[in-house]
Amino acid sequence: xxxxxxxxxxxxxxxxxxxxxxxxxxxxxxxxxxxxxxxxxxxxxxxxxxxxxxxxxxxxxxxxxxxxxxxxxxxxxxxxxxxxxxxxxxxxxxxxxxxxxxxxxxxxxxxxxxxxxxxxxxxxxxxxxxxxxxxxxxxxxxxxxxxxxxxxxxxxxxxxxxxxxxxxxxxxxxxxxxxxxxxxxxxxxxxxxxxxxxxxxxxxxxxxxxxxxxxxxxxxxxxxx
Ligand SMILES: Nc1ncnc2c1ncn2[C@@H]1O[C@H](COP(=O)(O)OP(=O)(O)OP(=O)(O)O)[C@@H](O)[C@H]1O
Ligand SMILES: [Mg+2]
Numbered sequence: 001x002x003x004x005x006x007x008x009x010x011x012x013x014x015x016x017x018x019x020x021x022x023x024x025x026x027x028x029x030x031x032x033x034x035x036x037x038x039x040x041x042x043x044x045x046x047x048x049x050x051x052x053x054x055x056x057x058x059x060x061x062x063x064x065x066x067x068x069x070x071x072x073x074x075x076x077x078x079x080x081x082x083x084x085x086x087x088x089x090x091x092x093x094x095x096x097x098x099x100x101x102x103x104x105x106x107x108x109x110x111x112x113x114x115x116x117x118x119x120x121x122x123x124x125x126x127x128x129x130x131x132x133x134x135x136x137x138x139x140x141x142x143x144x145x146x147x148x149x150x151x152x153x154x155x156x157x158x159x160x161x162x163x164x165x166x167x168x169x170x171x172x173x174x175x176x177x178x179x180x181x182x183x184x185x186x187x188x189x190x191x192x193x194x195x196x197x198x199x200x201x202x203x204x205x206x207x208x209x210x211x212x213x214x215x216x217x218x219x220x221x222x223x224x225x
Contacts, residue, residue: 086156
């Protein structure tokens with residue numbers, strides 16, 4: 001379970017401060033696909049980076065499985081990011097000189113899994129996200145945008161994270177492909193019992209989400225489910 005309590009993030013901007021995230025509290029149950037929506041500059045990415053412990057809040061608590069991640073020391077934080085979180089970004093961020101399957105295997109290498117196990121799990125995940133075997137050994141440039149995003153999602157799943165954070169996961173895709181990726185995320189939340197929090201401009205994504213949180217000027221203005 002993900003529980004955010006009175007979380008704020010202020011950034012210094014010249015002589016003043018920006019309340020990028022302003023006293024937000026929310027809860028997302030395990031295995032839920034949740035969307036964060038809001039206009040540009042409303043604080044979506046900032047909130048996501050706090051959840052992923054890429055940044056620390058100015059105040060408030062973020063509980064992931066009852067542990068306040070804001071209180072973790074640096075070493076524990078690295079552990080948390082590596083083992084509990086899967087990130088999916090808009091630009092896919094695949095390693096260009098690695099093949100699809102090598103990209104998915106990479107995080108498992110940091111986790112110390114044996115190569116045969118890494119390969120087996122990577123192949124299973126790639127199939128699960130709809131990448132067929134003949135594409136396993138292709139480098140990212142020889143895959144379509146949608147395929148690259150599928151590989152990125154498989155990679156995010158590789159260390160069995162309890163939370164997947166996706167920032168505009170369909171931002172670079174045409175709307176049909178975007179819909180397929182959203183369905184995929186929605187199904188993975190169920191089959192892998194992973195909580196997925198996706199930031200989006202795209203209203204059609206939030207329709208598929210079980211919960212939608214709407215931000216405006218850093219504040220949570222509505223929650224719908
Ligand atoms: N590192 C930073 N330093 C200073 N201000 C920042 C920083 N990061 C974000 N901000 C400001 O915080 C506010 C929220 O930014 P954020 O990136 O979270 O918005 P967003 O909702 O993700 O927007 P977009 O849809 O354009 O990606 C904006 O006013 C932005 O300028
Ligand atoms: Mg953003």
